[in-house]
Amino acid sequence: MADSQEYMKQERFAEDIVKEYSTKDLIVYWNPKICSHPGYCWRDLPDVFNPERRPWVDLQAARPEEIIKTIDICPTGALMYDLPEGSKVDPRMARGPGWVHFKKSEPAVTRIKVAKNGPLVIEGPSEIYDAGGNLIKKYHQFALCRCGLSLNKPFCDGAHFKQGWKEE
Ligand code: SF4
Ligand code: FES
Structure with a gap:
């Protein structure tokens, strides 16, 4: 479940300003400091992720399941998500690489x-x-x-x- 405080305290984000966007079904985090802008997100879901708009993330513009799938392809981990208490999203489909609590199995080599x-x-x-x-x-x-x-x-x-x- 969502625990923004815990997420913000991660060593990786300690000094970064992580932006948060939320609906009753989905919480999205974005760390501009590590976003390398290859644009996978806005090419995949341009109505949700639009760098020309403020705020640039509109979670009402697509189903949360679609947004989750797009965030899972962010190559830098700048975009991440979590489910709030009571979310109607099936938690089994919200466990990909973009999930805040995702534990990547460690490869033998980097x-x-x-x-x-x-x-x-x-x-x-x-x-x-x-x-x-x-x-x-x-x-x-x-x-x-x-x-x-x-x-x-x-x-x-x-x-x-x-x-x-x-x-x-
Ligand atoms: S996919 Fe990730 S790294 Fe690429 S623009 Fe979107 S947030 Fe930034
Ligand atoms: S800004 Fe130098 S490789 Fe992306």
Whole structure:
């Protein structure tokens, strides 16, 4: 069940401002600091996720089950969801990678994928440290900037996409 306080206290989000959107059936969280804007969400459900609109998330624009399926494909974990008490959504279909309490089975190795004309996508338990050796974030999913244009390094902030960066 929903426990926003617990979610906000996770080490990964300790210093981030996580936005919350809710209806009686669904709670959605969005962490702008780790959103790399490849746009899977707004391409999949443009009526719900519309970066040109404020607020950019409208949970009334689709069924909660559809929103859950879309959030499950967010590659960075910037979007997540939970079910509030009394939600009419079947909890069995709300247990995917975007669920706040999802426990990813740990792969034997952490995978680093090079996204074409985009970031390095880290999949697997990882700790990211700054140049002074201080832990910045600890999680199992990140997109790290490869183009050098991000204003939120070492994380990708979508600048590669907005500025049309192309790898050689
Ligand atoms: S990173 Fe997630 S929240 Fe950000 S644009 Fe992509 S799919 Fe949407
Ligand atoms: S790779 Fe996305 S901002 Fe640099």
